[in-house]
Amino acid sequence: MRWPWQRRREVPAVQPVPEPAQQRWMLPRTLVVLLSIIAAIGVLILLSQVASFVTPVFLGINLVIAVMPLQQWLLRIGMPRAVAALASVLTVYAFLIALFWSIYWSVQSLVAELPGYSAEFNAMYRDVLGWLEGLGISQDEALQQLQSAFSPSAIASAVGSLASNAGSALGFLATLFVVIFFLAWDSMGLPERVKRIAATNPGIVRGVDHFAAGVQRYWVVATVFGLIVSALDLVALSALGVPLALVWALFAFVTNYIPNVGFVLGVIPPTLMALLANGPINALLTAILFSVINFVMQSLIQPKVAGDAVGVTPATSFLSLLVWAFALGPIGALLALPATLAVKTLLIDPDPKLAWVGKLITNKLEPREGRLGKAIGPGVQGR
Template structure:
């Protein structure tokens, strides 16, 4: 009898299942926040993963760099496919294009370092004068630590810097090993690229969220490299012109350094600014050095901080703090090249662990540069029209989709 009353009494049935029912707010809540213990475990696993990654950085670095270069050149590859170029030929041309750019890139680095090795020892006398002036200035503050200053003199002596550059040039075998690995990785990436799109189409069907996350990552990283390269060239050309006007020696070398350091987020332009400012101080005077400092800072700030983000769009969708922390983390894990790959590596981790997981998307509220601060309200259920068959609206929605 009790079961019969429950069958005819909706309120009784509702009260009987109240313990197992889910509140409407929980049912429509799209974000699940993890417990503190889960967060702590995730942090520990991340630290262990970074330490393990550091041990195999010599393998991971060229592989990940190759994937990034392939993503950067992928618009050209897809452009050839749209022009009905055979897939094998398009992949070969794209790989050869990356090879040519890498050879040009390495050639510029070798030329710059060789020119520095040749020119820096010529400014030994100027450096000694600068050193004596620094001693006199420090003596006004009562600083007489001659031993420390002697060490600084040996550290920043142009001859010592030239010797350091020569040792870097001498470590040619490891550089060529990394370069050869990178070339092989790029070849196989474009060899597989001709059949990769059908596989991604299947992933988008089986796992739409994963497919969307990887599509967003590939498009964002490709756009990031293209925009960064274009604006790096623009900044380098303007810097060279400004340095030539100001009479700073080795202006072309500093332009190459400006272009290379443009790939390092947040602090790249500061690193690229130090050598030309020091050269202006050695070759000219402190007034010229201050002018170089001011002009360089204005040029790079206006272009990289104000203009470039408007073209990059959502390619780099993280806050400046996260960008800087990613620089430190990936430089620790992957070495100097990790500084160049910091943002793409962070975007890959974000795509895999955050964007592809609905329960982890709340992290975007903390790290995204443009977070969605207006949570979407649950959609009200549509009332079924009187006389319509059960399930007709769902069938219609499926047909429309």
């Protein structure tokens, strides 16, 4: 019994002990890095399997972006959009035709010039046989090796491989020309579409804009350096008395678009002509002088300037060449920096977690506003 004056002692209710917050399960950082590397390698291998489709499309995008300033200028002076787009298409076509015609002219000039040096070729052939005999290789053994190398089966195999490569090249060019036409024609309505995208996704537009500006600067730098290298080669080859110096200088301009290794292709024809026309000493001087000019300009100076123009470090520029040449073939070497810039601006820059990667591969160049930014206006860009 409890008296009225006795208060009931309330036993405090036991408060439930809060359970510790569940920690989110995460993979170890080392495993994440390894899986990312494996995924990147897998993507590159897949790209190598579809390079015949990806390469002409991406090259066409690059060329259309490169001539976009011309199209924008024609629109500013009052030209109809169809006329501006058609001018862009014709400009790209003219550039490609001139490029491939210069390659054809170089090869045709070499083929036409070689018969005039048949006596020198025969003398060089005899000298080689004498040198082989000095090494203990008889003339019969040398001829046997030559006959096996130029047997009907070997020639048929070489012709079949050449025909296959020619068919692939023609298919590549046909795809490239069609892609360029439709991309340039579709660019007539690009400003309106970009404005609609920027209204909801301005970050994507800024990334594409920076990519376009970098691609334009890259092609300008590659063309300017090609002209400089071509002029220096013309002076050097003319001074050494190499036949067809203008042809080889033009060929050097074409091969300059292949960074770092293009001069290896360009040095072979002038060295051969110097050997037949002027002897081994002149050929050696030609190879050394040509290689020094092209290696210094193309492999040392140009990657630094092109990397600064695009916004990546020289090491990134060189590694890009190796990676994209593996993924996209020989044309991948030409598209190495634009491809790296596309990955950076469209995949790395929008992700804050990958900001350290952008800082690692980027130099101090700040992104510049490209043609898309000027088309959609600063108000949309700043959202």
